Amino acid sequence: MNFKISLIATVLLGISGQAMAAEEPIKPIKPVQSINLGQVELGKKLYFDPRLSKSGFISCNSCHNLSMGGTDNLKTSIGHNWQQGPINAPTVLNSSLNVAQFWDGRAADLKAQAGGPIANPGEMAASHTLAVEVLESIPEYVMEFKKVFGVDKITIDEVTQAIAEFEKTLVTPNSxxxxxxxxxxxxxxxxxxxxxxxxxxxxxxxxxxxxxxxxxxxxxxxxxxxxxxxxxxxxxxxxxxxxxxxxxxxxxxxxxxxxxxxxxxxxxxxxxxxxxxxxxxxxxxxxxxxxxxxxxxxxxxxxTGDQPSFMMPILPPSTDNTPAPKPFD
Amino acid sequence: MNFKISLIATVLLGISGQAMAAEEPIKPIKPVQSINLGQVELGKKLYFDPRLSKSGFISCNSCHNLSMGGTDNLKTSIGHNWQQGPINAPTVLNSSLNVAQFWDGRAADLKAQAGGPIANPGEMAASHTLAVEVLESIPEYVMEFKKVFGVDKITIDEVTQAIAEFEKTLVTPNSxxxxxxxxxxxxxxxxxxxxxxxxxxxxxxxxxxxxxxxxxxxxxxxxxxxxxxxxxxxxxxxxxxxxxxxxxxxxxxxxxxxxxxxxxxxxxxxxxxxxxxxxxxxxxxxxxxxxxxxxxxxxxxxxTGDQPSFMMPILPPSTDNTPAPKPFD
Structure with a gap:
């Protein structure tokens, strides 16, 4: 009897919950629906790898810090050579749900966005060529790109794809x-x-x-x-x-x-x-x-929902052939 | 019979292994022997918290990056306002085993070391007063310091103690x-x-x-x-x-x-x-x-041993009373 009541209550609660959610202008965050886990793991490393910057000091996580709501909590960000950015760094959390990326929407999606800061002279100040050259010089990365994408040669396309796939996992349900x-x-x-x-x-x-x-x-x-x-x-x-x-x-x-x-x-x-x-x-x-x-x-x-929860990635070391960072050039 | 042989072999291997280790000038890294887990968890947050710097951009992990062997892989480090540091950042990994801290040994232990960069104008460029003021403005931190240290008021003493305790966990056995x-x-x-x-x-x-x-x-x-x-x-x-x-x-x-x-x-x-x-x-x-x-x-x-393996910490947000970072002053 108790069980039945509880079951009915659960069903009713479920229905009224759904009905309520359907009527409200705000919708609950859905868990990630479809994701490539190999790309996610690779993308996580790239997201944390400051070697994608000219200085070797700035990574995606520097300004979109996953310990701090996916942002840097600064008015405007700090870029290469301590340059002051022109705009507030938007959070990377739930950014897969955005209609477009950047405040002005100049990138259509996360993949298009990911290449921007790497090559922006005021941000990471590298180039796509340099970023790929760094990754190509590190056997563990070469192997992981091969495993995940089936490619023998890394291009910026796979780099941004992997970062974007990682970023898709950064949703914050259960608020x-x-x-x-x-x-x-x-x-x-x-x-x-x-x-x-x-x-x-x-x-x-x-x-x-x-x-x-x-x-x-x-x-x-x-x-x-x-x-x-x-x-x-x-x-x-x-x-x-x-x-x-x-x-x-x-x-x-x-x-x-x-x-x-x-x-x-x-x-x-x-x-x-x-x-x-x-x-x-x-x-x-x-x-x-x-x-x-x-x-x-x-x-x-x-x-405020569940914050991203994952193991701090360990990055594969550079080799004798890796272009050295140039923080003070 | 097989079991006995295997047991004897194991014992012999054990003995010869110990004998070998005893004779060698290099000793295997011992697992962490005694640690205060509450301090470790708090210290981990502090280690990753850039609000201990004047800019709100530089944390302990910026120059002693646990994704990169506990260092920044730069000749000399980048400090506040992109200042070039005078010396190569030593790794934090296994630093609890050092006779003293810094290249010149000017800090007796990890606790004494931890206060240095926070207040160094060329590194994090804050002051101990400012760092404590920031932490005191954040209720989650106040509660955690109370839970872990039993104090109503945070001082730099507990801050550096917690960071040092976290750093003691950063040993790399099993090479x-x-x-x-x-x-x-x-x-x-x-x-x-x-x-x-x-x-x-x-x-x-x-x-x-x-x-x-x-x-x-x-x-x-x-x-x-x-x-x-x-x-x-x-x-x-x-x-x-x-x-x-x-x-x-x-x-x-x-x-x-x-x-x-x-x-x-x-x-x-x-x-x-x-x-x-x-x-x-x-x-x-x-x-x-x-x-x-x-x-x-x-x-x-x-x-190269097992690298530190832990969940990326989530930092408690600042409040309306938290002193704002000053990256460009």
Whole structure:
């Protein structure tokens, strides 16, 4: 009898959970559906390998640090020779869910993105040729590329493919909010739930929706009121050449937003409180009270999911033939 | 019967293995004997936390990268604002076995060492006060320090103690050479064994001996013939003030030496072949033939042991009260 009741309750909970998730503008993060594990393991090494940079000091993980929400928690990043980057490093977490990559969407997908920083003189400052030359000089890498891709000669194509495949594993399911979406009513506190309702009612979900709570559209920064910034970034117009696209940026994901401070493309908002206030005023023409702001922030913190969990990779050593890093040239 | 023979063989192998290890100048690495696991877990986070630096970009792992033999594989390290360090970053692997820390031994132990780079203006460029202020602003850290050390207020003393305790776990047992020392005759090839015999006979083991194959004495760099270098490092004399100690450096461990390139305190030797040649000429007054050099290099590569194996730590996020990093001040 008890068993039956419990079974019925589970079924009902399951149905109402699904129904609820179906109605909400935010969807729970799905586990990774299809992945090439050989590419993932190789890509993980490449992601952590600073030898893909000219200096031998900067890896993908330097600015998209997987111990820190997949970002560097700096306003703008530090590149080769301590150059100051032009824009805030977006998180790599859940980036496979983005409609395109970079704030201005100039890369169609993760594979296209991965080649960018390696060759950017302000970031890793290497070249694709140099990166491949380094990898080709290391027998363990040569063997692993052969095993995984069946190639005798490494090209940047396999390098970026492997990095992208690793990055696809960096989703963060099981946040409290997802548990709530999936039917666990107790997963959110009253304050958090109020925050979510206000987040929806105020119109935040017009842009911050879907699995990634953002990442799926470009929107103008400063819709109701102009955004004042020293940043020279112009957003989508740099890609499309259209004036109408000036200051349109990819809507950032709000998944794990508690960990991905500071906020906005220029990193000028240091706290969630500040970010919520600015978004309310500039995008929605609404001044949230301190209480409302606190509720939304409480809700946003329920979007922190399971962080990537893996063994620290061990990189194969360079050989006598590996081009030496040039940090001070 | 078979079982008995196998048992006897095992016992004999055990005895002969122990006898062999006892006679050899190099000893197998012992597993970690006594460790505080709470401190280790906390120390691991601190080791990976770039918020202990002024820029928020440099952590202990930046220059003592556990994916890369516990070093940065650069001649000299990159510090705050891309400053060029004065000396080659020694590996953190097996550093608990060192007689003292730093090339000049100016820190008595790992705990004393750990505070150095945090406050060094050319390295992490923070201060102990700032580092503690950052940690104190993060509730998860405050709780963890309380749990592990029973303190209500964090001081640099607990910070360096935890980092040191984590570093004590970074030993690398089970190298092929240790297997050989422990009785597995098949663990070394003929070439590798020739290399070891030559290494001993030539006198390398006068300095490179013990568990870490070095790390337990200070010796003059350039004993038979002067070492020519642009490096301004003077070694032990900077600590003792004694002229006799000029150019005396701590003998580096040769454990994992295949991974800890480039070599010497100035990082000027890019390859093992070059390092063996220079050591032979300058320290022993002996020019190894190419064949001999190759044998010694083959032996040295058998000193690579199990690399540290652990889950990438996830760092607790900063709060609104955390002092912001200042990378470009």
């Amino acid at each position: 409290d909010f997802d548990k709530w979406l999936l039917g666990d009513k107790a997963a959110l506190s009253g304050e958090e739930l109020k925050g979510y309702k206000l987040f929806k009612k105020s119109g935040c979900t017009a842009c911050h929706n879907g699995e990634a709570v953002g990442g799926n559209s470009f929107q103008k920064m400063g819709l109701v009121e102009a955004y004042k910034t020293d940043s020279k970034a112009e957003g989508l117009s740099a890609v499309t050449g259209k004036d109408a696209d000036r200051f349109k940026f990819k809507v950032p994901t709000l998944r794990n937003v508690e960990m991905t401070y500071p906020y906005f493309h220029d990193g000028e908002a240091q706290t969630l409180t500040e970010a919520v206030d600015v978004m309310g005023r500039l995008q929605l023409g609404r001044k949230f009270t301190d209480e409302e702001n606190g509720q939304i922030v409480a809700f946003l913190k329920t979007l | 092929d050479f240790d297997k050989w020392l422990l009785g597995d005759k098949a663990a070394l090839s003929g070439e590798e064994l020739k290399g070891y015999k030559l290494f001993k006979k030539s006198g390398c083991t006068a300095c490179h001996n013990g568990e870490a194959v070095g790390g337990n004495s200070f010796q003059k760099m350039g004993l038979v013939e002067a070492y020519k270098t642009d490096s301004k490092a003077e070694g032990l004399s900077a600590v003792t003030g004694k002229d006799a100690d000029r150019f005396k450096f701590k003998v580096p461990t040769l454990r994992n030496v295949e991974m800890t390139y480039p070599y010497f305190h100035d990082g000027e030797a890019q390859t093992l072949t070059e390092a063996v040649d220079v050591m032979g000429r300058l320290q022993l007054g002996r020019k190894f033939t190419d064949e001999e050099n190759g044998q010694i290099v083959a032996f040295l590569k058998t000193l």
